[in-house]
Amino acid sequence: MEFSGTMTNIILTKYMLTLYNFISFMISTSLFLATGGFFKVIFSGLLYNTFASYNAIITFLITFGVYGLNKLTDIKEDAINTPERANIIGKIQSKFKFFVAISFILSLLLGFIENILTLPVLIFPLFLGTLYSVKLSNNLPRLKDITGVKNLTIALSWAVVTAFLPVIFISEKKIILILLIFWFFFLKSYINSILFDVRDIQGDIINKVRTVPVFLGITRTKNLLLALNSIYIPWLIFSYSQGFFRRYLFIFFFAIAYGYWYILYFCKERKKIGKSLDLLVDGEFIGIAIMAPFILIK
Numbered sequence: 001m002e003f004s005g006t007m008t009n010i011i012l013t014k015y016m017l018t019l020y021n022f023i024s025f026m027i028s029t030s031l032f033l034a035t036g037g038f039f040k041v042i043f044s045g046l047l048y049n050t051f052a053s054y055n056a057i058i059t060f061l062i063t064f065g066v067y068g069l070n071k072l073t074d075i076k077e078d079a080i081n082t083p084e085r086a087n088i089i090g091k092i093q094s095k096f097k098f099f100v101a102i103s104f105i106l107s108l109l110l111g112f113i114e115n116i117l118t119l120p121v122l123i124f125p126l127f128l129g130t131l132y133s134v135k136l137s138n139n140l141p142r143l144k145d146i147t148g149v150k151n152l153t154i155a156l157s158w159a160v161v162t163a164f165l166p167v168i169f170i171s172e173k174k175i176i177l178i179l180l181i182f183w184f185f186f187l188k189s190y191i192n193s194i195l196f197d198v199r200d201i202q203g204d205i206i207n208k209v210r211t212v213p214v215f216l217g218i219t220r221t222k223n224l225l226l227a228l229n230s231i232y233i234p235w236l237i238f239s240y241s242q243g244f245f246r247r248y249l250f251i252f253f254f255a256i257a258y259g260y261w262y263i264l265y266f267c268k269e270r271k272k273i274g275k276s277l278d279l280l281v282d283g284e285f286i287g288i289a290i291m292a293p294f295i296l297i298k
Helices: 002-028 031-047 053-073 075-081 083-091 093-114 118-133 149-164 175-199 201-206 212-216 218-230 232-241 246-266 276-282 284-291
Strands: none
Touching: 002 031, 002 083, 002 276, 031 053, 031 149, 031 175, 031 276, 031 284, 053 075, 053 083, 053 093, 053 118, 053 149, 075 083, 083 093, 093 118, 118 149, 149 175, 175 201, 175 212, 175 218, 175 232, 175 246, 175 276, 201 212, 212 218, 218 232, 218 246, 232 246, 246 276, 246 284, 276 284
16 A cells, blocks of 8 residues: 555655646746737737638747747746746757747748738737847847836737737727727736736846836835726726627626736735746636637626
């Protein structure tokens, strides 16, 4: 019995280690984030009452490419903030560069094949992603090095792709609907990008990078994020009054409440934040997109 129990513990430990390594690889290489982007566009399509699998695949590729580029340019910074990620990328750097380049090319190629109008939408985050990650001149800082601008850049890139890509494939285009969906994804991405800066605050202080949490401190950053999340309440009331998103009312209630929860959870003073932030925040729309078709208000 004792031998059997020992073997069970060994097998369980190996299983947990394998699972941990898999999750670490997915997060470190941005494959998990790209999967989140895949489902984010699925949910956006549902809000427009449309579905195009190409949109989700293209978003997966463009997300992996843009964030992969950032991983490659940030290896030195990640060695302080997230050494495990820097170590993983360092081991596969040559292969990783290849797949990042292929993702860029495939996203544009698939977009062109599906509809040429997708190209401006796709080129926009590619352009911003380059300015965000790469220092093109010694006289010009990267966008991510400018306090507050990096978060706006991330939020704008996500919102443009998520809100505008499905619009290309619908016949009736309502400007107010597009703006409401754009704002929903813009604000979510803005809040979430600042949360990731909360996790990196110690490394950013050492590297003298003035992010929002470094500038405001964790407590005031938390209050700011809670205030931003509260904007969703009048947003939802207005949307409902205009006849939009009524089928997904519960989903939006969940998204707002979930936002309050993870802001409070991750903005605790002296709290060490690990992969749970990636899983719970970047993975938010995986759960939402899966739940949405099944939890409808008639």
